Amino acid sequence: MDVVNREHRVPLEFSVGLSSKEREAEMRALGLPEVMLHFLGAIPPNEPRKILKLEQFLKFPVAKFEGEHFSVVTLIKTCANRLGGVHVGEPTSDSAEEANIRHFGEMLSGLGMQHAFSTLILIASVTLAALAPLVSRVTCSQT
Numbered sequence: 212m213d214v215v216n217r218e219h220r221v222p223l224e225f226s227v228g229l230s231s232k233e234r235e236a237e238m239r240a241l242g243l244p245e246v247m248l249h250f251l252g253a254i255p256p257n258e259p260r261k262i263l264k265l266e267q268f269l270k271f272p273v274a275k276f277e278g279e280h281f282s283v284v285t286l287i288k289t290c291a292n293r294l295g296g297v298h299v300g301e302p303t304s305d306s307a308e309e310a311n312i313r314h315f316g317e318m319l320s321g322l323g324m325q326h327a328f329s330t331l332i333l334i335a336s337v338t339l340a341a342l343a344p345l346v347s348r349v350t351c352s353q354t
Contacts, residue, residue: 212342219352221345225268225337227261228254231275248318249275252329268337273330276318279311283334289316290331 216223229237231249239245251273254260263271272280281289 212345215349216345219345219348221348223265223341223345225263225265225271225341227263227268227271227337228258230272231280232272235275246275247277250330251333253333268341273334274315276315281311281315285311285315286330287334289319 212223228251231251234249234251235245269284270282273283274281274286
């Protein structure tokens with residue numbers, strides 16, 4: 212994406228709804244009980260949207276487990292590196308982030324990937340929409 216966009220310089224905008232932290236605050240304000248596990252799976256049509264740049268989107272909280280919120284990039288790393296079997300490594304050599312990712316990955320493995328799958332689809336959908344202008348520009352420049 213970055214390599215292709217160097218030439219075209221299309222601003223990439225990632226349209227998101229509430230983060231898992233914001234959703235938790237909303238539930239608390241409504242008097243609903245706190246949940247231990249939460250994954251964002253869809254953006255309701257009436258939910259306010261905000262536009263994020265790539266770095267903001269990668270840091271956007273999309274999941275909560277045992278009081279800790281996990282970002283887009285953490286969920287992707289967890290699914291690719293830990294659950295996919297790449298870069299598993301030894302737990303003793305984990306950085307703090309790697310330890311969190313390992314713990315999150317173990318939780319996802321125990322519960323089954325279906326819990327994270329809807330969030331990965333949401334991440335992919337938001338990313339696809341953000342890349343549409345770049346794809347269009349590249350396609351037009353090749354004709």
